[in-house]
Amino acid sequence: MQHDKLVTGERVSGEKSSGAVERRSGVALWRQIADAIRQSIADGEFEGMMPGEIALAARFGVNRHTVRAAIAALVEEGLLESVQGRGTLIRRQTRFTFPITRRTRFSEGLAGQSRDRDIRLVAEERIAADPAIAAALTLEPGAELLKLTLVSRADGVPVSTSINYFDAARFSGMAAAVRETGSITRAYAMLGVTDYIRLTTDLTARLADERERLMLDLKPGAVVMEARAVNALPDGAPIQYAVTCFAADRVTLKLDMPV
Amino acid sequence: MQHDKLVTGERVSGEKSSGAVERRSGVALWRQIADAIRQSIADGEFEGMMPGEIALAARFGVNRHTVRAAIAALVEEGLLESVQGRGTLIRRQTRFTFPITRRTRFSEGLAGQSRDRDIRLVAEERIAADPAIAAALTLEPGAELLKLTLVSRADGVPVSTSINYFDAARFSGMAAAVRETGSITRAYAMLGVTDYIRLTTDLTARLADERERLMLDLKPGAVVMEARAVNALPDGAPIQYAVTCFAADRVTLKLDMPV
DNA sequence: CGGACTTGTCTAGTTAAATAGACAAATGGA
DNA sequence: TCCATTTGTCTATTTAACTAGACAAGTCCG
Structure with a gap:
């Protein structure tokens, strides 16, 4: 069983403290990021507008395309709305x-x-x-x-x-x-x-x-x-x-x- | 955005009712199965011993190796214990x-x-x-x-x-x-x-x-x-x-x- | 023992996820 | 208008996840 050894050694080392995503965890990076963004919004971290994709990619330590996949999922969910040239808007969810x-x-x-x-x-x-x-x-x-x-x-x-x-x-x-x-x-x-x-x-x-x-x-x-x-x-x-x-x-x- | 279209069309069709895993959901199949097994055990569905890997694979509609990855994760978690020739034992978790x-x-x-x-x-x-x-x-x-x-x-x-x-x-x-x-x-x-x-x-x-x-x-x-x-x-x-x-x-x- | 059943290991191939880089297209402000 | 900044789209490549099949190696029971 090759990849199980990798799963075992998953707590690799201290990466960034803020945007923490774990690789090889069985949860795709884009989904981890989508979940983290959803929670951040629920906590009221962002105001109206999301940071740019490049900034988010840096924050989570992943490629911009991976962040885009996360955003796309949240757009499809109705939580975000992307506008070319402007940025990504937050459509606040009521709780x-x-x-x-x-x-x-x-x-x-x-x-x-x-x-x-x-x-x-x-x-x-x-x-x-x-x-x-x-x-x-x-x-x-x-x-x-x-x-x-x-x-x-x-x-x-x-x-x-x-x-x-x-x-x-x-x-x-x-x-x-x-x-x-x-x-x-x-x-x-x-x-x-x-x-x-x-x-x-x-x-x-x-x-x-x-x-x-x-x-x-x-x-x-x-x-x-x-x-x-x-x-x-x-x-x-x-x-x-x-x-x-x-x-x-x-x-x-x-x-x-x-x- | 190619794969987003796939994500959108994720509720494909009625598969089996019991072991339901979703593909292309951002959560690896082995992890979905591990989560499902953990929940089943918490619900008291199995008694002491797990069904065989082949039976589980059939139940979840995946390859035996995918079930093995799920079991390996639960073994690493301390919830299960596999014994070659016998089967996979449940080490009951207290709640x-x-x-x-x-x-x-x-x-x-x-x-x-x-x-x-x-x-x-x-x-x-x-x-x-x-x-x-x-x-x-x-x-x-x-x-x-x-x-x-x-x-x-x-x-x-x-x-x-x-x-x-x-x-x-x-x-x-x-x-x-x-x-x-x-x-x-x-x-x-x-x-x-x-x-x-x-x-x-x-x-x-x-x-x-x-x-x-x-x-x-x-x-x-x-x-x-x-x-x-x-x-x-x-x-x-x-x-x-x-x-x-x-x-x-x-x-x-x-x-x-x-x- | 012998056979049926189980988990363990191996090789090979396919599909999905993630990275990388380049460029188009829309927006907003100087 | 020009320019910096943003999202959108494309191709290519690498890595992880999943499938497929075969066989070894244990366990249990008649």
Whole structure:
């Protein structure tokens, strides 16, 4: 195995501190640079205009054409816009803030940040409960569950995709209610649940898989935050198990801890 | 720009549903496969032993040698172990669960999950306060801040790296106290702060940058969760602004919402 | 042992990524 | 208008990534 030896010896030596790209890492230089630029913009490093291609190439220690490939990817992504003779403009991306509290609701959470919010039902299944999910919902293992796959958007931009499990016996009308109201909260209301709270949220992050890339319109290499949550009635009886994947570069989760 | 056209037309056609790798995405196939295998293992898909290289190659629709490159990377990472004639064994990676509540403390959070926990001070600076941080700490902009860079480990594995800001006037002995006690909580106690709470936490996720890769011993392409938190005295007076980056594949953040 | 299965190694060839240099074309300011 | 600066396009070359096939070398089981 020849090139594996190269992979092993990848932490070669201290190169430049700023624009750090690693060769032979399995990630193309142009993509590393594109990711770095996207992050820099998110951090507000550049104002309106990008540095020239030659300057960027020097900064990252690569050829100008490699920087051009990175920029082309970001242009295709809608984040940048190149104008011959002038330079490369930044078309600022908005980032939504999504509060997670005991009373987390999608559309309320984005109120004031977006004009249009909607939830679309993309799949509906009935399955036998997985032991872990059954336990979370205090059902016996093997109980029939309603599994709804949703995609949430704000201003037309996909923000999250979720897989939601409900007790099929109790919430058989959930799919229709979600489809009709475009909201989990309103769907609950139709079924007689006027209030609910969030019991727990487990958070992790990873690269988006194929399904999520499709649902959220993400490029390979994009990052998602996965939240596994249990919602319950005000008395604490669990009614919903949800696995929600947020597009990490479009949203910040805000955890408020009231004093 | 020739290859950009190819990048554009990347969503080619429906291949296999399971092992989905994308070509021409800027991420090498072997790395995509390595990431997918790592995730599968984290999800508990395989038991003790990996499927054979030929089976994996078929599943991902690539050559056996490409799968071998992915496995070699995971072996080098310590996650897998190949034995000629037998197969490839899984050396299960532990994943820590880290609770985030109003009373979040690093070492308490990992109690019962790890034998050794420690926090190392890697840098100490005095800087003028950034407006945003000053506001969060209710200090006037330009006030002198103490900036401490820490790395947290559990069982010798780096779990998180954080940059912490304190009012320099009030907490000038913080660096020494952290170095001596190996704990933020105990360092606070030395300075007379016997209790503190967490006010807010903002969460996002992204690819690890060079600094974080170094601190946490991560490969390029690894994902981090960034938590920006404000800690305060029990009466709500903020005393600490912290930006903590967790290695996403080593930790799950657990948000408990007590009923 | 013998055979079926596994990972390890080798050679060879193809495709994609990155480098290098030259020049065209558009912009904006002196 | 002229000039410096910017992005756009082209050709050529090198290096890394991937594919293909063959065979060696271990392991396990009947």
